Amino acid sequence: MLDVLIVGGGPAGSSLAWALRDSGLKIAIMDKAEFPRQKVCAGWVTPAVMQELDVDLDDYARGRVLQPITGFRIGQLGRKLVKSDYAGDVVSYGIRRIEFDDYLLQRSQARLITSEPFRQMQRTDSGWRVNDDIEARVVVGAGGHFCPVARAIGSKVVSEVAVAAQEIEFEMTPEQEAECTIDAEIPELFFMPDLKGYGWVFRKGSFLNIGLGREDKHRLSAHVQDFVDYLKQQNRIPEDIPQKLAGHAYLLYPHAVRKIVGDQVLLIGDAAGLAYAQSGEGIRPAVESALIAARVIRDCGGDYSAARLQAYAGLIEQRFGERQPDPDFMERLPFAVRQLFASGLMRTKWFTKNVVADRWFLHAHEEPLDTAAQ
Ligand SMILES: Cc1cc2nc3c(=O)[nH]c(=O)nc-3n(C[C@H](O)[C@H](O)[C@H](O)COP(=O)(O)OP(=O)(O)OC[C@H]3O[C@@H](n4cnc5c(N)ncnc54)[C@H](O)[C@@H]3O)c2cc1C
Numbered sequence: 221m222l223d224v225l226i227v228g229g230g231p232a233g234s235s236l237a238w239a240l241r242d243s244g245l246k247i248a249i250m251d252k253a254e255f256p257r258q259k260v261c262a263g264w265v266t267p268a269v270m271q272e273l274d275v276d277l278d279d280y281a282r283g284r285v286l287q288p289i290t291g292f293r294i295g296q297l298g299r300k301l302v303k304s305d306y307a308g309d310v311v312s313y314g315i316r317r318i319e320f321d322d323y324l325l326q327r328s329q330a331r332l333i334t335s336e337p338f339r340q341m342q343r344t345d346s347g348w349r350v351n352d353d354i355e356a357r358v359v360v361g362a363g364g365h366f367c368p369v370a371r372a373i374g375s376k377v378v379s380e381v382a383v384a385a386q387e388i389e390f391e392m393t394p395e396q397e398a399e400c401t402i403d404a405e406i407p408e409l410f411f412m413p414d415l416k417g418y419g420w421v422f423r424k425g426s427f428l429n430i431g432l433g434r435e436d437k438h439r440l441s442a443h444v445q446d447f448v449d450y451l452k453q454q455n456r457i458p459e460d461i462p463q464k465l466a467g468h469a470y471l472l473y474p475h476a477v478r479k480i481v482g483d484q485v486l487l488i489g490d491a492a493g494l495a496y497a498q499s500g501e502g503i504r505p506a507v508e509s510a511l512i513a514a515r516v517i518r519d520c521g522g523d524y525s526a527a528r529l530q531a532y533a534g535l536i537e538q539r540f541g542e543r544q545p546d547p548d549f550m551e552r553l554p555f556a557v558r559q560l561f562a563s564g565l566m567r568t569k570w571f572t573k574n575v576v577a578d579r580w581f582l583h584a585h586e587e588p589l590d591t592a593a594q
Pocket residue numbers: 227228229230231232233250251252253259260261262263264265336337338339362363364365366367368385386387431433467468469470488489490491495500501502503504506
């Protein structure tokens with residue numbers, strides 16, 4: 221019998237197992253995929269993530285892409301971008317999820333049950349029986365946005381308002397590299413005029429990642445195509461990029477209404493709907509939720525009743541704030557007023573650096589979690 225079965229081996233699941241590695245608990249991670257596996261993601265991580273997970277950057281960079289980021293170019297789609305500069309300081313990293321997730325999973329020290337999709341779970345006297353033969357005292361749903369454990373405890377995954385995003389990541393040929401005018405250290409962010417999402421171009425070594433996400437999936441493919449065409453017209457990206465884009469979804473923290481704790485079960489990462497509202501950054505909240513969950517699981521002393529696990533929901537709210545499912549002040553403003561606000565502000569150096577880059581994207585106002593206290 222396992223103590224903890226984690227369903228999903230992404231950053232949330234592997235971070236939880238890693239944080240519990242010396243707890244004496246029997247832990248397994250189940251994933252439907254075989255690793256290394258692809259994951260639709262721009263692959264931008266803040267230094268807080270590396271610090272919280274105690275990642276040795278030199279070790280990581282050996283044979284893997286670790287692209288330092290020292291600035292951003294930000295603006296409204298169709299207008300001139302404004303550069304935010306950090307005088308050579310590394311404020312973020314570009315990674316490839318196929319490498320990053322595998323690295324975290326392999327060092328987690330958990331038993332790995334891969335190529336095994338979660339099918340169902342049933343109650344037993346001591347916890348849960350998953351897929352008819354794996355017994356665990358507590359099941360943690362870390363299966364991303366469409367997490368089957370979230371569904372099993374009642375989330376209506378399909379009817380939620382989520383960000384829908386599409387992207388492509390590919391290795392450029394030497395000719396394509398010569399044609400691409402994006403600086404590797406300076407990703408570019410293009411906000412949509414209605415502020416419902418943004419597009420990005422991100423060069424990581426010889427890899428190029430182009431994508432766009434919106435909290436309104438209506439005409440998403442058309443928005444993405446317009447964006448790609450615009451980048452080509454501006455001579456920012458090669459003409460002959462591969463055609464096929466991949467899509468995925470995630471919930472923004474304020475608008476997510478999932479129940480994240482049940483009897484002998486809890487949800488972490490995207491399964492719990494934690495991505496930051498303005499940037500859509502989901503890796504840091506996924507990792508932080510895992511570290512918080514590890515602390516609660518340790519404190520439970522083997523009693524994983526809903527009453528004991530409820531502390532997790534409280535700590536998540538303490539860390540990420542109260543959820544606000546209703547539209548905020550900006551969202552209630554008429555479209556024309558919002559557009560006016562956005563286009564004016566996005567042209568200023570002050571707003572793009574201090575608000576968009578520092579607050580929205582880097583969360584510079586928020587210290588990394590104190591892992592010693594977790
Ligand atoms: C286009 C796009 C770009 C993004 N870019 C960024 C970015 O640059 N930076 C950032 O911080 N965030 C980004 N995000 C968000 C980020 O990808 C997620 O927040 C993050 O991956 C969440 O991690 P997780 O571990 O919770 O879930 P995931 O990474 O989704 O991992 C879930 C795991 O569960 C497994 N699984 C799913 N279903 C089952 C099942 N039925 N049975 C067994 N296993 C299952 C999957 O195989 C997967 O390995 C982006 C998202 C999208 C869609």
